[in-house]
Amino acid sequence: MSLLQVRNLVVEFPGRRGTLRALDDLSFEIAPGEILGVVGESGAGKSLTGAAIIGLLEPPGRIAGGEILLEGQRIDQLGHEAMRHIRGRKIGAIFQDPLTSLNPLYTVGHQLVETIQAHLPVNASEARARAISLLRDTGISAPEQRIDHYPHQFSGGMRQRVVIALALAAEPKLIVADEPTTALDVSIQAQIIALLKKVCQQHGAAVMLITHDMGVIAETCDRVAVLYAGRIAEIGPVHEVINQPAHPYTAGLMAAIPDMTQDRERLNQIDGAMPRLNAIPKGCAYNPRCPQTFERCRNERPDLMPAGATRAACWLHAPSGARSAA
């Protein structure tokens, strides 16, 4: 059974000029121990998906439809208190900026012990021993001393390690990591990604890795979901999505990334920009930018359909009968 199931998730922002639909009919699953990458450009709804799962949607944003199941239990309708017990215990979270996820007024040890004791039935000294071993797992040297330091005494990369330790504190089954390396330098990024992958394997946690960096996805994930304008454009095993993208958007995105192995005079560019939420085109949301648009794309919205080894929301992959019927 899959660990997390998201079915037909809809997130809306009611506003004075009408309701904006930021996530539209999103469905995916995460298996235990799996790393699912969620990639897309800014405004595609990556972070919102993560926020909806951990129950931290900023009002007025709300889940307007669909359901989220963790180990078969619905968690999208839980109240504030019940959700607090899930968060941390069953789902850990890592955010982009480690400085804002740590409280500057408490030592990292205090914060770790607090989290551990909030979720696990241990006494203070057991919790402290556990905190030290978590810090050691995340590659912090001399954790016995470092545990009594304040966040400002750590460098950026070290802080993100503390945040990872904090997310793992109560042995959650799922970790939602929202751009965990974006605020870090390239050389530190590689360390953190390798660490995240390693400790999650050790602790048996599945990861939902939200990022805009295809390179990070390629290296870390088992499967990847490509988001465009609040919908999944393509989802499948990472190797297939990157090497044989089925959706024209994925293909365009891959070709737009400068390549380290070959020289090109011009990069492949996708003209235009992602539509705003209040102006999502009819039919396929990508159709005005797509080089392969045909009549059906302008009128009918495609759902995910099998396309080779992946699944893509694109009429190019419709069974031929359906295509001629349009």
Place this chain on the structure above:
Amino acid sequence: MSAAPERKPPLVQARDLAMSFDVSPPWLNRMLERKPRQYLAAVDGVSFEIEKGKTLALVGESGCGKSTVARLLVGLYQPTRGDLQFDGLDAHAIFRTPEGLKLRSRIQMIFQDPYASLNPRWFVEDIVGEPLIEHGLITDKAELEARVGELLQSVGLSPLDMVKYPHQFSGGQRQRISIARALATEPEFLVCDEPTSALDVSVQAQVLNIMKDLQRTRELTYLFISHNLAVVRHVSDQVGVMYLGRLVELADKHTLFDSPRHPYTRMLIDAIPKMHDTGRARTPVQGEVPNPLNPPSGCTFHPRCPHANARCKAERPELLTLGGVKIACHAVQEARI
């Protein structure tokens, strides 16, 4: 690379440029705590040349002094040591004279964040036209409008866009407005400080393509600053790698990426996630950039370097030319690696 007999002198020549900032605590604290003044050497003796129509890229991690070099080159800072020769002129001496304005119009800059660098209360026409008025190039209203329209067209926008405000544009379009503004005075040299790092990949490709097209048609010279090595590899001719305020390697793009010599360069290149090599485990780099207020002795990279020995800890390596590549590393110079 064979030296051509009648080689043109480089358009831009930085000689031992250095910039240090006074980061001392206030006077009273210094007196009470008996501490001396404290200086941060953001850039510590950087020399390079850029030929006309070419691109030099500077790469490095945050805090290595890339942006300070950019600001030195456009005259936003006065260097504490060294000088900048622009087209044979001592730029920093001229910046202080009335002639400086004319020189400044030949050197322009593009900043990182197009959301912060455009005045939200101004029309695009005013933003792009300001340098023209400021430098007294155009005074006539109709002529100004025509020129701004041309500039917008050259970066793929429409002349009709000039009566809009910046907030009506997407990130990529705003960065194109910044480029149009930088091009207004017909500069020869553009300093681009992380011009695409605030943009999404598909939009980044649009901006990089425009920059390359403009370089070809106008023979522009670029200094391109980025921490993204794949982007650098795409745009540059030469690449300089900086670490804690100094150049550690300076080489032709292909030489640098195909056979990096300095251990830091190798480390940076190895840190790039490889796109088509899914699931490959890398050996991540150890350690982090040290505090620039208290840099390590000798070669500043030695605490992170796998090849460091006693000499590296004691003696600072000079940037020497070795087989067409400029490199500051004892291990490479002694042929240990």
